[in-house]
Amino acid sequence: MLLEGYSWVVFGISVALVSLSLYAFAHAALQREDAFRAVDKQTKPFWLLILGLSVIVQFLPLGPFGFMLVLAGIVATIVYLVDVRPALRSISGGGRGGGRSSSDGPYGPYNGNR
Template sequence: MLVAGYSWIVFGISVALAALSLYALVHAALQREDAFRAADKQTKPFWLLILGLAVVVQFLPLGAFGFMLVLAGIVATIVYLVDVRPAVRAISGGGRGGGRSSSDGPYGPYNGNR
């Protein structure tokens, strides 16, 4: 009974990681190609290839060697989401606040009555 419960946990984690990789792939596909170069990151086709392979490998039964490929795909996905995605979004203007400064109030910039 314990093994059956453990297999459902592993299956849930696998599905969540596959969904995360798919999200990263879709995000990379929707970004402008010049934003990757402007952010001084690898090119868009490079990330589409790496993230696409990460998604495909998670659904192939490859045995023990497949585990290493899945692990490499997860690492690539995490690198994209933590490092590349914020840099590309900052270049594309997709960051939080829509280009507003941190000192802006609801009606415009706050200047402290100066």
């Protein structure tokens, strides 16, 4: 009974990681090519290749060394989501606030009555 509960946990984690990788791949695919160069990150084809391989590796039965490939793919996905995605959002002005600073008010920057 304990192993059955454990298998559901592993399955849930696997589904979450595949979903995260698919989201990162879709996000990279929808970005402009020049945005990657503008933020001084790797090129769009590089990230599409790495993230695409990450998704594919998670579906293939690769034997005992497959865990290392899946782990490398998850690390690449996390690097994209934590480092590249925010840089792309800052250059495109997307997301919350439209690229504004956290101290900006509705009519411009708030300077504290100075």
